Amino acid sequence: MTLASPTRIALAGIGKIARDQHIPHIAASPDFELVAAVTGHAAPDGVPGFKTIDEMMAAMPDVQAISICTPPRGRLSLIQQALDHGLDVMIEKPPAATLSEAQAFARAAEQAGKVLFATWHSREAAAVEPARQWLATRTIRRVAVNWKEDVRVWHPGQAWIWEPGIGVFDPGINALSVITRILPRPLLLDAAELRFPSNRDAPIAADLDFTDTAGVPVRVEFDFDQTGPQTWDVDVETDDGQLKLSMGASQMAVDGTPVDVGDEPEYARLYRRFAECLRDRVSDVDLSPFVHVNDAFLLGRRVTVGEFSE
Numbered sequence: 001m002t003l004a005s006p007t008r009i010a011l012a013g014i015g016k017i018a019r020d021q022h023i024p025h026i027a028a029s030p031d032f033e034l035v036a037a038v039t040g041h042a043a044p045d046g047v048p049g050f051k052t053i054d055e056m057m058a059a060m061p062d063v064q065a066i067s068i069c070t071p072p073r074g075r076l077s078l079i080q081q082a083l084d085h086g087l088d089v090m091i092e093k094p095p096a097a098t099l100s101e102a103q104a105f106a107r108a109a110e111q112a113g114k115v116l117f118a119t120w121h122s123r124e125a126a127a128v129e130p131a132r133q134w135l136a137t138r139t140i141r142r143v144a145v146n147w148k149e150d151v152r153v154w155h156p157g158q159a160w161i162w163e164p165g166i167g168v169f170d171p172g173i174n175a176l177s178v179i180t181r182i183l184p185r186p187l188l189l190d191a192a193e194l195r196f197p198s199n200r201d202a203p204i205a206a207d208l209d210f211t212d213t214a215g216v217p218v219r220v221e222f223d224f225d226q227t228g229p230q231t232w233d234v235d236v237e238t239d240d241g242q243l244k245l246s247m248g249a250s251q252m253a254v255d256g257t258p259v260d261v262g263d264e265p266e267y268a269r270l271y272r273r274f275a276e277c278l279r280d281r282v283s284d285v286d287l288s289p290f291v292h293v294n295d296a297f298l299l300g301r302r303v304t305v306g307e308f309s310e
């Protein structure tokens with residue numbers, strides 16, 4: 001069901017993901033109209049750009065919502081400004097630079113009575129819900145996650161990705177968002193190893209060993225230095241067959257046989273979900289994937305590896 005009239009939405013942070021996904025999917029959505037941008041650089045064609053949310057709202061008080069696509073650091077002040085102006089808010093993953101910041105803006109949105117949608121785009125991948133349903137009736141024996149991509153391709157020249165903090169967990173949190181949705185029980189981190197390039201302040205690779213609350217082992221491997229074919233796989237062994245999610249959970253197979261899960265793009269679903277949240281006036285803020293990242297930094301053994309170069 002579409003909204004009665006399109007929501008007048010602004011985009012903040014016109015970088016790679018805003019241009020690759022948000023702008024085209026807002027344009028294709030019957031529920032949203034892109035009316036403004038908050039940017040330090042160039043606004044999208046045909047849309048007025050403003051340096052700050054305050055400036056935008058002074059000029060365009062009828063903006064109703066904002067979708068925030070800046071890097072995770074600094075989200076609290078942006079979200080607070082948006083809420084102060086009465087805007088509903090959607091944010092890119094990962095939600096923030098720190099857990100306390102994410103908790104603070106979740107509380108702020110609740111107190112303001114505004115909708116906050118902390119998105120996990122990989123959870124909208126086509127195979128996620130079919131996988132969740134398939135697993136719900138089976139006994140899971142073990143899970144293996146391999147999420148390996150080339151940072152040079154997906155984050156070309158982005159300094160923020162190597163600031164102290166997120167590193168390889170920026171894509172890795174997408175895998176965590178998938179497994180925390182499809183697996184039936186909560187996960188507990190037992191051990192982790194984080195590998196830091198000798199010339200960087202953030203990890204380039206990580207291995208995480210979880211068990212779920214019934215003792216099922218879940219092995220997770222992240223790598224940000226994988227050239228050639230990229231790997232975004234989740235393999236689940238059950239008492240009744242082997243489930244494989246591949247290509248970031250957009251594809252699914254059972255015992256090697258592909259299952260048709262459709263091909264609706266993640267960001268089309270994300271904006272439909274945001275429209276549903278607006279229609280029902282409910283927030284959607286699940287920080288559990290981010291909690292696992294925090295646990296990895298708490299518990300993880302740190303290893304220094306060779307220098308990283310672009």
Ligand code: NAP
Nearest residue numbers: 013014015016017039040041069070071072092093094154
């Ligand atoms: P990006 O290309 O570096 O763009 C981020 C934009 O945010 C910049 O262009 C800039 O917008 C604004 N910005 C504000 N403060 C900034 C700062 N301190 N450093 C850099 N930019 C700043 O990053 P991105 O790849 O689009 O990623 C943005 C968010 O989307 C991240 O949370 C990321 O995890 C998520 N995401 C990225 C991808 C991907 O494939 N790259 C996929 C899914 C999700 P203006 O130029 O308008 O000022």
